[in-house]
Amino acid sequence: MKTTATADTIRSKEFFHIPFWLRPETDIFSKRAQRLTQLATEESSDWQHYLQLLASVCNAQHTLLNHYNNEQLNITPKKIANDLPLSTALIIDNRVLIVAMFKELHSLLASQLSQTAKRAWNELLQLDSEKCSQLCVQAFNQQLSLAHQDYLVWVNAILQIIYTHAAKNLTTDIITPLPDIGFCPCCGTDAVGAVIISNGELEGLRYLCCATCSSRWHTVRARCSLCDNSRDLGVHNIDQASKGALSGAEAECCPQCHSYRKRYRLAKQQYADPVADDLASLSLDLLLSEEGWQRAGANPYLLMSKLSKP
Ligand SMILES: [Zn+2]
Numbered sequence: 666m667k668t669t670a671t672a673d674t675i676r677s678k679e680f681f682h683i684p685f686w687l688r689p690e691t692d693i694f695s696k697r698a699q700r701l702t703q704l705a706t707e708e709s710s711d712w713q714h715y716l717q718l719l720a721s722v723c724n725a726q727h728t729l730l731n732h733y734n735n736e737q738l739n740i741t742p743k744k745i746a747n748d749l750p751l752s753t754a755l756i757i758d759n760r761v762l763i764v765a766m767f768k769e770l771h772s773l774l775a776s777q778l779s780q781t782a783k784r785a786w787n788e789l790l791q792l793d794s795e796k797c798s799q800l801c802v803q804a805f806n807q808q809l810s811l812a813h814q815d816y817l818v819w820v821n822a823i824l825q826i827i828y829t830h831a832a833k834n835l836t837t838d839i840i841t842p843l844p845d846i847g848f849c850p851c852c853g854t855d856a857v858g859a860v861i862i863s864n865g866e867l868e869g870l871r872y873l874c875c876a877t878c879s880s881r882w883h884t885v886r887a888r889c890s891l892c893d894n895s896r897d898l899g900v901h902n903i904d905q906a907s908k909g910a911l912s913g914a915e916a917e918c919c920p921q922c923h924s925y926r927k928r929y930r931l932a933k934q935q936y937a938d939p940v941a942d943d944l945a946s947l948s949l950d951l952l953l954s955e956e957g958w959q960r961a962g963a964n965p966y967l968l969m970s971k972l973s974k975p
Pocket residue numbers: 849850851852853854875876877878879880
């Protein structure tokens with residue numbers, strides 16, 4: 666008998682299970698470092714230096730993540746009522762360790778720091794554990810003040826290590842979708858972007874990505890990840906882009922909430938990383954901003970001045 670199975674009918678069968686949550690990959694930071702290095706070589710503007718610096722930061726994060734895998738971070742992931750598995754308690758419970766992590770991160774990066782970065786680090790290294798954890802909580806809540814913008818990269822780098830480490834140790838039974846599907850079910854951060862998987866059983870599916878704890882979670886593509894609208898969703902990209910980050914980057918635009926979130930087609934850019942590729946495809950954001958679209962997606966390394974018109 667002739668088979669009429671399609672991708673959809675295969676997926677509807679009981680044996681096909683779409684995992685809601687994907688655990689952070691162990692080598693997430695080293696892969697991101699490689700991607701940033703590649704994107705930096707393709708960048709012709711001054712932005713190249715920033716991408717290169719972030720590649721070094723990611724390599725240092727990889728080293729620290731491995732180091733602290735064997736050290737015991739104080740992780741007590743638990744689901745209490747409607748609380749998220751990972752909250753700012755993770756920062757408070759590890760405040761002494763965080764001071765040590767800052768010192769280690771600094772020593773790994775010291776030889777590559779600009780004068781401005783050195784000044785910021787001199788201040789950071791003076792902070793006691795209370796002040797340090799306050800700063801981390803502010804960064805976690807995306808409320809770092811303008812006066813602390815020079816700390817942005819370093820504080821977020823530490824947060825990513827701690828939260829990624831904790832997310833790696835979560836069990837799926839305590840992770841459930843939030844009513845706002847665009848927010849991370851583990852730590853509540855606004856998704857930096859999404860990837861469209863290019864192969865295997867999950868081919869074609871959309872997974873949103875958290876830049877804080879490196880989790881990925883499945884949401885259906887037919888719905889806006891901000892307002893859940895399913896009507897007249899559009900996809901914008903830069904037609905002329907045939908290579909580099911822009912060739913795989915798209916923006917899902919929703920006419921109901923007038924917002925967009927970026928997504929990356931792994932079929933076009935196999936190694937796309939939503940944090941790195943976001944930074945290398947800002948011309949798409951500039952275009953959409955000119956057309957009046959509102960950006961969604963928290964990228965801890967995005968300097969907002971890059972999104973304003975020259
Ligand atoms: Zn998260």
